[in-house]
Amino acid sequence: MNELPAKYNFIEAEIKWRHIWEDKEVYKANPQSKKPKYSIVIPPPNVTGILHIGHILNNTIQDIYCRWKRMSGFEVCWVPGTDHAGISTQMMVEKELAKSGKTKYDYSREEFLKKIWEWKEKHGGIILEQLRKLGVSVDWTKERFTLDDGLSKAVKEVFVDLYKKGLVYKGKRIINYDPVSKTALSDDEIVYREEKDKLYFIKYELIEFPGEYLTVATTRPETMFGDTAVAVNPEDNRYKKYINKQVRVPLVNRIVPVIADKYVDISFGTGALKITPGHDVNDYEVGANHNLEQINILDGNCNLNEIAGDLCGFDISTSRIKTVEKLKEIGLLLKAEDYTHNVGIADRSRAVIEPLLSDQWFVNMKKMAEPALKAVNKGKIKFHPERYVKVYNHWMENIRDWCISRQLWWGHQIPIWYNNLTGEIYCETTPPADAENWTQDPDVLDTWFSSWLWPFSVFGWDNSEDDKNNELLKAFYPTDLLSTAADIIFLWVARMIMSGLEYMKDVPFKDVYFHSIIRDGKGRKMSKTLGNSPDPLVVMDKYGTDALRFTLIYLAPLGNDVLFDEEKTEIGRNFVTKIWNAGRFLLMNKSKIESDTKYSDNEVSNDIIDEWIESRLNTTLKEIEINLRDFRLNEYTKSLYNFIWNDFCDWYIEILKNKIDLNEKSAINIIDRAISLYEKIIKLVHPAMPYMSEEIWHLIKDGREDLTISNQEFPILNENQIKPESESEFEIFKELVTGIRNLKTDNNLGKKKDVKVIIKYNSDLKINFLNIFEAYIKKLAGIGELKFSSEVPDDKDSYASKIFTGFELFLHLENVELDEKQINKYISDLKNLENYLSSLEKKLSNQNFLQKASEQVITSEKQKKSDTLEKIEKLKEIIGLRK
RNA sequence: GGGCGGUUAGCUCAGUUGGUUAGAGCGCUACGUUGACAUCGUAGAGGUCAUUGGUUCGAAUCCAUUACCGCCCA
Numbered sequence: 001m002n003e004l005p006a007k008y009n010f011i012e013a014e015i016k017w018r019h020i021w022e023d024k025e026v027y028k029a030n031p032q033s034k035k036p037k038y039s040i041v042i043p044p045p046n047v048t049g050i051l052h053i054g055h056i057l058n059n060t061i062q063d064i065y066c067r068w069k070r071m072s073g074f075e076v077c078w079v080p081g082t083d084h085a086g087i088s089t090q091m092m093v094e095k096e097l098a099k100s101g102k103t104k105y106d107y108s109r110e111e112f113l114k115k116i117w118e119w120k121e122k123h124g125g126i127i128l129e130q131l132r133k134l135g136v137s138v139d140w141t142k143e144r145f146t147l148d149d150g151l152s153k154a155v156k157e158v159f160v161d162l163y164k165k166g167l168v169y170k171g172k173r174i175i176n177y178d179p180v181s182k183t184a185l186s187d188d189e190i191v192y193r194e195e196k197d198k199l200y201f202i203k204y205e206l207i208e209f210p211g212e213y214l215t216v217a218t219t220r221p222e223t224m225f226g227d228t229a230v231a232v233n234p235e236d237n238r239y240k241k242y243i244n245k246q247v248r249v250p251l252v253n254r255i256v257p258v259i260a261d262k263y264v265d266i267s268f269g270t271g272a273l274k275i276t277p278g279h280d281v282n283d284y285e286v287g288a289n290h291n292l293e294q295i296n297i298l299d300g301n302c303n304l305n306e307i308a309g310d311l312c313g314f315d316i317s318t319s320r321i322k323t324v325e326k327l328k329e330i331g332l333l334l335k336a337e338d339y340t341h342n343v344g345i346a347d348r349s350r351a352v353i354e355p356l357l358s359d360q361w362f363v364n365m366k367k368m369a370e371p372a373l374k375a376v377n378k379g380k381i382k383f384h385p386e387r388y389v390k391v392y393n394h395w396m397e398n399i400r401d402w403c404i405s406r407q408l409w410w411g412h413q414i415p416i417w418y419n420n421l422t423g424e425i426y427c428e429t430t431p432p433a434d435a436e437n438w439t440q441d442p443d444v445l446d447t448w449f450s451s452w453l454w455p456f457s458v459f460g461w462d463n464s465e466d467d468k469n470n471e472l473l474k475a476f477y478p479t480d481l482l483s484t485a486a487d488i489i490f491l492w493v494a495r496m497i498m499s500g501l502e503y504m505k506d507v508p509f510k511d512v513y514f515h516s517i518i519r520d521g522k523g524r525k526m527s528k529t530l531g532n533s534p535d536p537l538v539v540m541d542k543y544g545t546d547a548l549r550f551t552l553i554y555l556a557p558l559g560n561d562v563l564f565d566e567e568k569t570e571i572g573r574n575f576v577t578k579i580w581n582a583g584r585f586l587l588m589n590k591s592k593i594e595s596d597t598k599y600s601d602n603e604v605s606n607d608i609i610d611e612w613i614e615s616r617l618n619t620t621l622k623e624i625e626i627n628l629r630d631f632r633l634n635e636y637t638k639s640l641y642n643f644i645w646n647d648f649c650d651w652y653i654e655i656l657k658n659k660i661d662l663n664e665k666s667a668i669n670i671i672d673r674a675i676s677l678y679e680k681i682i683k684l685v686h687p688a689m690p691y692m693s694e695e696i697w698h699l700i701k702d703g704r705e706d707l708t709i710s711n712q713e714f715p716i717l718n719e720n721q722i723k724p725e726s727e728s729e730f731e732i733f734k735e736l737v738t739g740i741r742n743l744k745t746d747n748n749l750g751k752k753k754d755v756k757v758i759i760k761y762n763s764d765l766k767i768n769f770l771n772i773f774e775a776y777i778k779k780l781a782g783i784g785e786l787k788f789s790s791e792v793p794d795d796k797d798s799y800a801s802k803i804f805t806g807f808e809l810f811l812h813l814e815n816v817e818l819d820e821k822q823i824n825k826y827i828s829d830l831k832n833l834e835n836y837l838s839s840l841e842k843k844l845s846n847q848n849f850l851q852k853a854s855e856q857v858i859t860s861e862k863q864k865k866s867d868t869l870e871k872i873e874k875l876k877e878i879i880g881l882r883k
Numbered sequence: 884g885g886g887c888g889g890u891u892a893g894c895u896c897a898g899u900u901g902g903u904u905a906g907a908g909c910g911c912u913a914c915g916u917u918g919a920c921a922u923c924g925u926a927g928a929g930g931u932c933a934u935u936g937g938u939u940c941g942a943a944u945c946c947a948u949u950a951c952c953g954c955c956c957a
Contacts, residue, residue, distance in 0.1 A: 004919090265884090282957090390887065391955070398956090487955085517954090554908085555895075561953085563895060571908075574922045585919030592918095635897080638907080649920085657918060738926085745926050750914060782917080782925095836904055843902095848940035857902055857941090864904090 002699050003591065004584035008576065010544035013695040018132055026708050027066075027137040029077030031475035038074040039476035040066060041455050042138065043484050043492070044146065046085040047120060048092055051130035053518050053526065053564060054485065056536045057556060060549045060688070061483045061515055061633060063136050067687035068628060069480075070137070071714035077476045078137060079458045080128065081144035084120075086447045087181060090410040091349065093119050109409050116410050130537060135545055135690045137710065142472075144458045146450040147412070155412045155450045156429040157463035158503065163416075163427045167364045168404075172294075174284045175360055175403055176344065179302040179316075180351035183407035184360055190344045190353055199269065199339035200324060203332045204230055204247040207255060214239070214247050214258065215334055217269025219341060220279075221327065222319040225252050225308045226295040229275040231286060234260035236271050249274075250332045251323070252307070259290050278357045296357050316354065361405040361414060361443070368498040369399045375497060375507050384513045384631040388489060395490050402495075404446045411444030452495035455479055455508035463503070479509045486514040513631050516556040518564050534566045546689035547572030553688060554637040575641060576692050579685065582649050583696050586675050589660065593667045599660075601668035608772055609655055612730040613677065614721045616647045621717040624684065640685055648681065651734065658779040675700065680715045733773045736809070739802050740781035743811040746822060747800050754784035756812040758793055763806065803874045805867045823879070830875050833868055840865045 021027065029039075040062050045055060062078065070076040093116045094104055104112045128143070144151060162168040175184040200221045203213035214230055227249045232239040243260045263286055264273050277287030277294040287294060299305045304319050306312050311319050327333040344353035373396045375381050376389055383389050405414060417426040417438035426432045431440070450457070459472040467473060478500070484493060493512060500508030519525055526533035539548050551572035556562045593599040606614075623639040626632075656674055660667045679700055686693040686709055697709040740757055744750050759770060759777075770777075770788045778786050792808070793799060799810035843849055844861055853861075 006919095385888095387887070394886065394956080489955095568895090568909080570922070574920095577922045578920065581920035581923090583919085588919070630899090632899095638897085642907085650924090653919080661918095741925065742927095745914075750925075753917080832904070839904085843941080846940055850940080852940050853902075860902080868904095 002702065003587050004580060004696070004699055006584070008580040008692065008695070010546065010576070010691065011541070014133070014135070014545055014691045017691055017694045018135060021135075021137070021708070021710070022132070022140055024708075025141065026710055027070075027076070027078070027139050028141050029075060029139045029476070031075075031077075031471040033075035033475075035073060035075040037077065037475050038066070038069040039077040039079070039479040040481050040483070041079045041458055041479055042081060043482070043488075044081045044083040044144075044451065044454060045127045045131075046088060047082040047124040047127070047145070048085050048088045049082075049127045051127055051134075051536055052533060053536050053552070055127075055131070056134060056548060057518060057552045057562070058483055058485065058515055059131060059134055059136050060553060061513065062481070063134075063549075063690070064553070064633065064636075064687040065481055065483075065628070066137050067690060067710060068714065070710060071683065071686065071712060073713070075475075076137070077139055077142070077472075079142045079144065080131065080136070080138040080140065081146075081454075081458060082124065082127065083146040083447055083451055084411060086406055086408050086411040086444060087183070087185075087349075089116060089120065089124075090408050091181070092123075093410075104409065112409055133537065133540060133545065134549070137690070142458070146447065146454075150460055150462065151450060151453070151457045152412055153429070153462050154453050154457035155445065156415045158453060158499070159412075159415055159445065159449070160427055160429050161463065162363060167367065169362055169364065170359060171362050171401075172357055173360055173362070173403065174279070174281045174355050174357055176346075177302065177354045177356035177358070178346040178349055178351050179354055180349040181346065181408075184356075184358065184403060184405060185346055185353065191347050195341065195343040197339050197341060197343075198336040200327075200336050201270065201334035202250065202274075202327060203334055204249060204272075204274075206242060206258075207246040207248060209242075209245070213332075214242060214272050215270045216272045216274045218274055219339060220276075220320070222304070222308075222311075222316060222323045223276045223279045223297065224249055224274060224323065225304065225311075226276045226278045226297040227252075227254065227256060227274045228277060228287060228292040228295060229256050229259045229290065231259045231261045231264050231273045231275050232271060233262060233264040233266045235262075236264075236266050239272060250330065251326060252309070259286075259292075261286050261289070279355050281355055284355075284357075294357055298354070298356060302354055302356075316352075360403050361416075361441075361445075362401040362403055364401055365399045365498070368502055369396045371501045372396060372494060372497040375501060381497065381507050381509065382511050384511060388486060388512075388514055391486075392489060392494060396494060402446075404449050405441075405443040406446055407442075408444050411447065412450060414441040414443050414445060416441040448491055448495060451492055452499045453503070455482075455496055455500060456504050461503070473504075477504060477508070478506050481511045481513060482509040483513045483515055485517065487517075489514070511631070516562045518552075518562045520563070520565065534564075539566055539569055542566075543569040543573045544576060544692075546692045547576050550575060550637060550688050553633050554641070556634050572689075575645070576689065578645060578649060579681070580692065580696070582644075582653060583678055583682075583700070585653065586671065586678055587700070590671045590675060593660070593671050598664055599667035600665050602665040604663060604666035604669050608726060608729065609652070609659070609776075610673070611721075611723055611726040613647065613652050615723040615726050616643060617677065617680065617715075618718055618721045619643075619727070620684070621715055622719070622722065625717060637688060640688070644681055644685075648677075651730075652677075654780055655776050658776055662775055683709065683712060683715055686710070729769060732769070732804075732806075733777070735804060736773075736807065737777055737780045739804060739809050740777070740783060740811065743800055743802050743809060744782070746825075747811065747813060749811070749813075753782050756785040756787075757781070757783050758787045758789055758799070758810040758812075760789050760792055760808040760810065761806065762790075762808075801874070801878055803871045805870075808874060826875060826879050830872065830879065833872050833875065837865065837868045837872060840868065 042062065043058065066076045066078045096119070097103060107115070131138070159168060176190055177183070178185050197219050199217050199219055201215050201217050202221060202224070203215050206212045206214055216230055230247050232243065234243070242258045245258050246255050247258060248255055259275070263282065264271065275283045275286055275292060277284045277292050278296045284294070295307065297304055297307050303313050303315050304311050308319065311322055314322060324333060324336070345351070346353055373393065376383065376392055383392065415427060415429055417432055417440050418424070419426070420437050420439055426438060432438050453461070456473060456477050459477060460470055461467055461473060482493065496508045500506060536548065547569050549572070551569045552562065552564070554571060555564060555568065620639050620643040624636055627636040627639060656670070660670055663670060679697070682693045682696050682700070690710070694709050698704050736759065744752065744755065749755055761770065774786060793810055796810065798813060800813055801811070802809040840861060844865060850858065
């Protein structure tokens with residue numbers, strides 16, 4: 001006979017099942033399957049990454065859907081993989097080289113790339129190993145990497161196609177330049193840090209009014225070498241007379257116009273702003289509107305160039321000091337004030353970003369944004385929570401062109417060649433035939449330029465006729481769900497929608513779930529510097545993987561942050577233990593019953609208990625369906641938790657203990673029924689807690705060695721078995737039981753088992769109900785004698801009592817003296833009831849209420865009133881008796 | 884500066900179309916080794932639903948206002 005060991009050894013179980021699942025390719029998706037399809041592509045983690053708690057949440061969410069759908073009869077395809085993470089991977093290797101005093105320039109590009117590939121082969125698989133530990137049901141045979149041949153082909157195809165459509169172009173723009181990594185960064189790779197700086201007030205002499213000065217305020221005086229105007233607000237009365245006049249820029253002695261632009265904030269600084277279109281994004285915009293010249297004052301190393309005269313060759317911070325000194329000398333520095341502002345820092349290298357005018361490749365996004373905007377607003381793609389549609393719309397309606405070139409070596413090198421003689425441009429997926437006469441553009445593409453193709457490139461899309469016969473694409477595109485963090489809605493989600501519509505003529509996914517951000521217990525963001533980010537692997541080893549998975553989902557409400565502390569994993573661990581022990585109890589009983597001849601297997605029909613638990617089970621199934629459909633994952637886990645812990649363990653199993661004794665001849669049927677219910681429960685929790693459920697499922701019954709719970713049928717909702725009347729009748733039973741327990745505790749009889757209780761019923765309809773539950777009430781409430789009566793006991797002053805709607809409980813007392821505490825409680829109960837009654841009476845005497853409220857509401861209010869009146873009467877009686 | 888959220892028990896949060904004496908988990912208090920479970924059981928205490936005003940017979944729920952917090956964009 002099967003039994004569950006006293007303790008669940010999750011470490012052993014996890015290793016065992018993880019390997020079996022993968023070795024047997026349990027989660028391999030078959031595109032030829034006749035089943036309906038369900039697919040997800042994993043948000044590819046950074047190949048340099050290690051698993052953090054956010055990954056656990058996101059991948060558990062996807063796993064829940066995949067496992068749920070798989071058990072519900074779908075052919076599920078969940079594609080895993082990683083992205084090549086241009087900057088961070090390259091930096092990893094550069095750091096290694098730096099240890100021996102070398103840089104990438106000590107190697108050829110090919111040699112350096114070889115080193116990165118070596119690094120990738122050695123360390124790049126860590127995060128996928130960690131995902132294996134999480135138990136994700138991905139199809140490992142379909143693992144992809146954004147620098148794979150296939151995916152690289154897709155990237156080239158798209159670049160060339162967009163180039164030929166005129167949507168990819170080379171342009172001069174202010175870009176965010178990282179002087180350390182020597183590359184352009186996208187806005188999203190920049191973080192802002194508050195810095196204490198100085199605000200310098202510099203006097204620019206007016207040409208038309210010699211001796212008069214216009215004072216500008218700036219944090220970056222060294223950029224004045226690139227000034228091409230001074231701007232004031234047209235409404236600013238102080239400066240109106242200077243508009244369209246000219247000033248002399250100190251040090252370079254350039255004569256520039258004073259322009260009027262509403263962009264200038266009158267209250268900031270002096271209200272006069274120096275305009276440096278070559279080195280400031282906002283100035284660039286202002287400059288473009290006023291046709292100002294853009295002057296680049298930096299060289300390739302971010303040092304000042306010859307325009308800066310004798311400051312040529314100094315870096316930014318040195319030249320700032322020197323510029324200020326010089327201004328002081330010639331008396332044009334009015335003052336310097338302390339000033340705190342946000343400075344852009346490169347997320348990876350931590351260098352201060354330098355806005356720089358340079359040649360970069362861009363994608364024109366306007367045209368692709370239109371259909372993408374439509375797809376979301378017409379509901380072809382649904383966002384959860386829905387409010388992200390607004391965020392998406394706002395961004396898409398104001399979309400800017402996408403700077404896709406990066407000055408790196410690791411990545412997809414741009415498929416553009418320049419003719420060595422003519423400078424002619426060649427753009428194809430393959431190099432020109434006379435390659436020796438051409439030079440390929442040295443830049444690589446932004447990593448996102450491969451990620452945005454992920455939902456179809458992973459299935460082998462290669463922009464050819466073959467795509468029509470690609471059975472993976474046909475079966476699994478569009479995918480069903482994308483689960484991701486909201487912070488990459490623009491970086492990734494929006495762009496995938498655009499590329500999907502452009503190249504597949506269909507949306508890449510139907511639902512997008514933006515999961516919670518995980519913070520620490522104090523609500524702070526997880527960060528390396530704070531050291532407040534628990535290592536999920538440690539937590540998994542300590543509490544069990546299922547425990548962590550369950551806890552995170554349980555704590556993650558739709559659209560809110562999760563505040564997570566390692567200790568909270570106890571919630572999941574305790575739940576796992578509870579389920580394990582319930583099963584242990586059932587199997588122990590089964591083996592006891594089967595080995596003892598006093599029990600047999602007579603047929604037994606469903607009683608109210610069975611009806612109630614079936615009703616609860618189906619109610620739970622319905623909740624699961626609705627909650628998963630609506631992406632309320634934490635409510636899905638709450639439904640499970642409540643049903644299993646409160647209904648199944650606290651009541652059903654407690655009753656079962658008694659029921660078997662009362663029905664020895666049917667005991668085998670009764671325990672089998674309980675176990676089959678338990679098996680359903682195990683299936684219900686499988687999507688959230690795969691390991692424990694798999695382990696238990698195999699212990700429940702022999703002969704399952706070659707099977708897996710992953711492919712068993714998910715319990716099917718039967719609405720006919722939802723019986724609200726059974727559930728509410730059972731609630732009354734529970735009320736009576738807790739009422740008696742409560743009376744016992746209040747009268748210090750908590751431990752006593754042989755007490756006597758009388759239940760007075762008000763209507764004969766109740767007697768049948770009481771007869772059914774009599775034995776269970778006695779057992780669960782822990783009393784010796786139970787009587788039912790339609791009369792109040794004659795010697796009622798030797799009883800403590802409690803009032804319910806329709807019932808009154810009398811607990812026999814040996815010592816009828818109530819202590820003061822007890823009497824005060826009754827009095828305060830009475831006071832509450834009287835207050836409640838008066839509010840009901842007020843409501844029911846309000847003509848407006850009677851006229852306007854619905855019949856139903858009025859009836860229920862009247863019912864409440866009569867119930868309350870009855871309780872008050874009884875309570876007064878009790879108090880009168882005891883005083 | 885613009886936009887989007889949030890404010891309910893000590894903590895974290897439910898409360899889906901307005902009608903509950905406002906719920907859960909954790910924590911806290913008391914009691915408890917009754918056939919699985921002390922990673923447990925039983926019972927209990929704890930809230931003027933951020934402010935002010937409005938709509939309504941009726942507001943935690945709808946509208947407006949203020950305050951504070953968070954996120955995104957500039």
